[in-house]
Amino acid sequence: MELIGQGMEGAVYDLGDGTVRKVWFDRRPEDVRPLQEFLDELPELPFRTPRIRSISAGENGLAVSVEDKLTGVPLHEAGLPEEQALDAFVAVVEALRTVRPGVASKALPMVGQPFWTESWGQSLASLVRQRAATSKVHFERDVPAFAELLDNVVSQLTALPTADLSVVHGDVCPPNLLMDGHQVAAVLDWGFTSAAGDNTFEASLAAGFFDMYGPDARRLDDLLLDRFVQLGHDRERMHLYRQAYAIITATIYDENAGDGHYTWCVNQLTR
Structure with missing residues (x-):
């Protein structure tokens, strides 16, 4: 088996038969089955999405899954002109806008914590409160x-009107889009912030994820936000969702708030 990738959640090996083997770092089989059910609910889309064919337990009791191999060139390595790369991002978000969520999409945890309660807005508000407590000492410093900002974000999320729900990927970023020429061939890495939710949440995050750390990050963010506004997304709600995401994930990768992601999150809260 050839190691072809490794991320936060596990290592992926090519089995050479059109499938891959994923060895999960900290999930047991019962933790992966809700994701399998969610992925099975996804309808046919203009791009491929993962399918988990089997789940077993390794020697340490952690999950080992066999999944379809998705092929293509990651967007950030595809060498596309800027406009075509932006088009790819918009196309993925708009395609997901049409997908009505099933039962499994409300059973997924978000960032490893139970998520769905009475409504999308209340679920997000509750998670913001929980995650803010883990980063409070850093946020109060920076x-x-x-x-006051936290109270305002929670209040606005709780008061959100009932929205038409879509399937939210939650991490539409260049490494997760595999390209075939200028077409999106596949979208990877579902589950960490996937849920039944508001497609405007997807649009807000995608605009920020296109280029998080480069010298043109703000310009490209603003370009995508403008495009999403033209497609009917509310600018103020996108700003609210960006703040919520920043609070939820600020210390998700480094509990000591010493990484670039934390700095990015602080910038979203102070822009």
Whole structure:
């Protein structure tokens, strides 16, 4: 078996028969089955999505899954002109806008924590409160009037009107889009922030993820936000969702708030 990739959740090996073997780092089989059910619910889309064919337990009791191999060139390596790369992002978000969520999409955890409660807005507000507690000491140091900002974000999320729900991927970023020429061939890495939710949440995050750290990051973010506004997404709600995501994930990769992702999140809360 050839190791072809490794991320936060596991290592992926090519089995040479059109499938891959994923060895999960910290999930047991029962933790992966909700993701399998969610992926099985996804309808046919203009691009391929993962399918988990089997789940077993390794010697340490952690999950080992066999999945379809998805092929293509990651967007950030595809060498596309800027406009075509932006088009790819918009196409994925708009395709997901049409997908009505099934039962499994409300059973998924978000960032490893139980998520769905009475409504999308209330579920997100509850998670923001929980995750804010883990980063409070850092935010109070780096974000002016953080307590007031947190109360405002939670209040606005709780008051969101009932929205038409779509399937949210939650991490539409260049490494997760595999390209075949200028077409999106596949979208990878579902589950970490996937749920039944508001497609405007997807649009907000995708705009910020296109280029998080480069010198043109703000310009490209603004370009995509403008395009999503033209497609009917509310700018203020996108800003609210960006703040919510920043609070939820600020210390998800480094509990000591010493990484670039934390800095990016602080910038979203102070922009």
